[in-house]
Amino acid sequence: MIFNSFSFLYFFPAVFILYWFFTQKYRKAQNILLLVASYYFYACWNYKFLFLLIFSTLLDYYTGLQMEKSGSIGKKRFWFWLSVLINLGFLGVFKYYNFFVSSFIDFLALFGIQGHAATLNVILPVGISFYTFHGLSYVIDIFYNRIKAEKDFVDYSVFVSFFPLLVAGPIERATHLLPQIKQDRTFDPYKAADGLRQILWGLFMKVVVADNCAMVVNEVFNHPNQYNAGSLWIGALFFAFQIYGDFAGYSNIALGTARLLGFELLKNFSFPYFSRDIAEFWRRWHISLSSWFRDYLYIPLGGSKGGLYSQLRNVLIIFLVSGLWHGANWTFIIWGGINALCFIPLVVFKLNRANTDTVAQNTFLPSVKETLQIAITFGITVIAWVFFRAINVTEAIRYLTKMFDFSRGFKPEVSLSSFGFIAVLLVVEWLHRHKNHGFELSYISQRWVRWLLYLFVFLMLLIFGVSSDTFIYFQF
Amino acid sequence: MKKFLIRLSLFSCIALLATSLVLMKYGGYIDYFYLKFTTPKQHSFILGDSRSFQGIQPRIVDAELKDKGFELPMFNYSFTITQAAYGPAYTESVKRKMDPDTKNGLFIINVNPWVLAQREKDDFENGIFMEADHPPHNMRWVNMNPNFEYVVKNFNYLHIRALFKQNSELHPDGWMEERNLPKDSTTFVGWKQNQYKIYNGFAQRWKKCDYRVKALKEMIQFLEQHGTVVLVRMPVDEKLQEIETNFWPEFDTTIEKLAKTTNVSYFNLLKNNKYKTYDGNHIDKFGGVAFTKDLCQLILMQKNSPNIPHSALPKK
Numbered sequence: 001m002i003f004n005s006f007s008f009l010y011f012f013p014a015v016f017i018l019y020w021f022f023t024q025k026y027r028k029a030q031n032i033l034l035l036v037a038s039y040y041f042y043a044c045w046n047y048k049f050l051f052l053l054i055f056s057t058l059l060d061y062y063t064g065l066q067m068e069k070s071g072s073i074g075k076k077r078f079w080f081w082l083s084v085l086i087n088l089g090f091l092g093v094f095k096y097y098n099f100f101v102s103s104f105i106d107f108l109a110l111f112g113i114q115g116h117a118a119t120l121n122v123i124l125p126v127g128i129s130f131y132t133f134h135g136l137s138y139v140i141d142i143f144y145n146r147i148k149a150e151k152d153f154v155d156y157s158v159f160v161s162f163f164p165l166l167v168a169g170p171i172e173r174a175t176h177l178l179p180q181i182k183q184d185r186t187f188d189p190y191k192a193a194d195g196l197r198q199i200l201w202g203l204f205m206k207v208v209v210a211d212n213c214a215m216v217v218n219e220v221f222n223h224p225n226q227y228n229a230g231s232l233w234i235g236a237l238f239f240a241f242q243i244y245g246d247f248a249g250y251s252n253i254a255l256g257t258a259r260l261l262g263f264e265l266l267k268n269f270s271f272p273y274f275s276r277d278i279a280e281f282w283r284r285w286h287i288s289l290s291s292w293f294r295d296y297l298y299i300p301l302g303g304s305k306g307g308l309y310s311q312l313r314n315v316l317i318i319f320l321v322s323g324l325w326h327g328a329n330w331t332f333i334i335w336g337g338i339n340a341l342c343f344i345p346l347v348v349f350k351l352n353r354a355n356t357d358t359v360a361q362n363t364f365l366p367s368v369k370e371t372l373q374i375a376i377t378f379g380i381t382v383i384a385w386v387f388f389r390a391i392n393v394t395e396a397i398r399y400l401t402k403m404f405d406f407s408r409g410f411k412p413e414v415s416l417s418s419f420g421f422i423a424v425l426l427v428v429e430w431l432h433r434h435k436n437h438g439f440e441l442s443y444i445s446q447r448w449v450r451w452l453l454y455l456f457v458f459l460m461l462l463i464f465g466v467s468s469d470t471f472i473y474f475q476f
Numbered sequence: 477m478k479k480f481l482i483r484l485s486l487f488s489c490i491a492l493l494a495t496s497l498v499l500m501k502y503g504g505y506i507d508y509f510y511l512k513f514t515t516p517k518q519h520s521f522i523l524g525d526s527r528s529f530q531g532i533q534p535r536i537v538d539a540e541l542k543d544k545g546f547e548l549p550m551f552n553y554s555f556t557i558t559q560a561a562y563g564p565a566y567t568e569s570v571k572r573k574m575d576p577d578t579k580n581g582l583f584i585i586n587v588n589p590w591v592l593a594q595r596e597k598d599d600f601e602n603g604i605f606m607e608a609d610h611p612p613h614n615m616r617w618v619n620m621n622p623n624f625e626y627v628v629k630n631f632n633y634l635h636i637r638a639l640f641k642q643n644s645e646l647h648p649d650g651w652m653e654e655r656n657l658p659k660d661s662t663t664f665v666g667w668k669q670n671q672y673k674i675y676n677g678f679a680q681r682w683k684k685c686d687y688r689v690k691a692l693k694e695m696i697q698f699l700e701q702h703g704t705v706v707l708v709r710m711p712v713d714e715k716l717q718e719i720e721t722n723f724w725p726e727f728d729t730t731i732e733k734l735a736k737t738t739n740v741s742y743f744n745l746l747k748n749n750k751y752k753t754y755d756g757n758h759i760d761k762f763g764g765v766a767f768t769k770d771l772c773q774l775i776l777m778q779k780n781s782p783n784i785p786h787s788a789l790p791k792k
Contacts, residue, residue, distance in 0.1 A: 189480040
C-alpha cells in the first residue's frame, strides 16, 4: 500500500475513525490499533517480510532490556554488539550481499584471479534500512545511557513500525517518538488541518512534479545515446526535481498523516534547493538521515574534535557510508564521494556553518550573491544526482560526457511541460521558506483564499497527476 | 473535532463536485472508455476490440438501419485488445449493459484471432483471465453518471490533461473518434511498423484456443434471445492479415462452423481492404463511414434473404 493509492484512501480514514472515536479513551488500545494498522500496511506489500520486521523488533526490544539488566559492562557490551551485528547482518544479507560478492570478484579480476561465487536472488524488504536504523538508534542510546529500555512491547513496536514512517522514514529517534507514544494524545484541529495541507502538498510534489518529471527522466536516462546535450541536461535537471518531489513529497505525507493522529515526526526536508552551499544543502536534505549519521557515526568517530585531518576523514567516511546506505552500487558511493569533495573545502576554510539561517531572511528576493550561490550549489547537486540515477558507473560517466558534448546540438528534444510544475513548486516553496513546510497557509486569515488554494492544488492533482505505484526511496 | 470534520466533509464535497464536473463535461476526451459506463442500458451493441471500437460507427448504423425492425440506437461496446477478449467476463458485462426487455436488438460481433486467443496469463482451468482486472470486466455499475466506480477502479486509464488537446473523443454512442491522424507518410509508416511489432509479439506470446471460441458461442446464444447476431471480420492491411493467418490458419473455418451451429451470419471482410486505415490496423473515421454503410447493406441483404448463405452475398 502506498500513500498515493485508493487503498490508502480507504485505509487511513478507517484507522482515523477507530483511533479517535473508538479507542481515544484508552491509549493502550490506540497503540494496539496503530500496531495492527502498521503491520497490515506493511503486509500489503509482502506479508512474508512482516516476520522479518517483527523479528527485528523483538531482537532490539529484548537486547535493550538485557542491556539495562546487565550488571557488568561486559554483559551490556555483549547484548549491544549482538543486536548491532544481527541488525547489520540482515541489512548485509538482504541489501549488500550481492554487491560485496561481485565487487570482491571484480577486485580479484584486477590481479588476474578468476573468482566464482554464487549471488543470491534476494528481494530487498521494503523499508529495511529505515526500520533497522530505528532499532539501531534505540540500542545505541540505551548503551550510552541516553534512554531507558522500553518495557512495553506494544509501545516499542509502534515506535519501530509506525506506518507513516515505516517504509521510507523519516528515521525517528526513541528519544523523540517513544515519549509521544507513551503519552495521551488529544486531537488538535489546527495541527490536523495543517497535517492535511502537508499531505496535499506532498501529493502534489509526488504525483504532479516527481511523476511527470519521471517520464522524461526515464526516457533520457534509458536512451542517452539518442539525445543531445540539451536533452541530457533536462533529464538530469528533472531528476533533481523528481527525487526531491518523490522523497520530500513522501515525507510531507508521512508527517501530515502522523499529525492527524496526534504525532509530530522529525522534519526531513527544509527547502534544500534554496541552499547556498553543500553544507547547508545537507542540513536541509534528508535531515533525519544526516543527523542520524552525525550522532551515531560522525561524533563517535571523533567528529570535529581532534585535528583537521581526522575531521576531514570523518566527513569523508560519513558521506561514503551515507552513499552506501542508499544502495548497493558504486554509483551511490561515488555520489557520496562527490558531495564529500564539495563539503571538505567548506570544512577546511571553516565555512561549513556560514549559512545556517534561511536564505533572503529579511527580503522577498535573494541578493545577486545568494542567487549565484544557490545556482552553483544546485548545479553541483544536479551533476552528482547523475551518479545516483545511473544504473552503473560506466553509464553515469557516459551520460555526463554526453551532457558536455555540445556538438550534437543543445535544443532539447524532450517535453518541457514539467517546467510548469517545477515553477509552481519553487514559487510556493520560496514563499514559505521560513515555514515548517511548503504549504503552511495558516497565516492566511481569509478562509476562502485558503480553500481556493487547496482547490487549485487538488485540481492540479486531478488533471496533471500521474499514477505510479512506488516511491524511489522504498528501494533503500 | 466536530468542526474539523464538518469542514473536511465540506471541502471533500467541493472536490467531488469539481471532479464530477470535469468528468461530465470532458468524460469523452479524458478516457477511452469512461462514457461507456455512464450511458443508460442499451438494446443493440457493437462488440469487439479497437478495430470495431474505431471502425464501426453507431450513428451510421442508426441512419442506415432506421425502421428496419431493429431496436436502435446502436451502442459501441467495443474496447481495445487489452480488454477485449471473448470470455465469461465480457458476456457478463454485456448482460449488465443490456436492457433486459430487448427483443429485436442487433449485435455486431467483431471477430479475429486475437480476441479469441489464449493470452500468456490466462489460466482458464483456474478461472484466471488476463482481462479480468480491466474495464468492462471489473465494473459492477455500467450505467451511472458520474461513475466513480470507474474512477476508483480504473484511475490509470484516466488521462485528464487530454481535455486540453482533445486528440480523441469517445462519443456518447460508444464510438471512438481518433482525431490525431498521421499527417505525413513517414508517421503513417512508423505507426504501421509499430502495429506489426505489437501483433508479432502477440503471435509469439499467445495461443489459439477453443475455450474462448466456446465462450463466444455462449455469448451468441445469449444475444440471440434478444435479437439478431452477426459476426464480422474487419479488414486490415496485408501484412497484418499475414500475421493473423500464420497465427491461426484455420480461423475462418472455425468461425464459419460456429456461425453455422449458432445460425448466425458471418461476414468475412478481412481481405482486399479498400477502407483507409491510419496504421494498417484501424480504419480511420472517414473510412469508417464507408465501412459501416457497407456492413449495414450486408446485414440488410442477409435479413431480407435469410436463406441465402452469406458467402453468396456480394463481396464488398
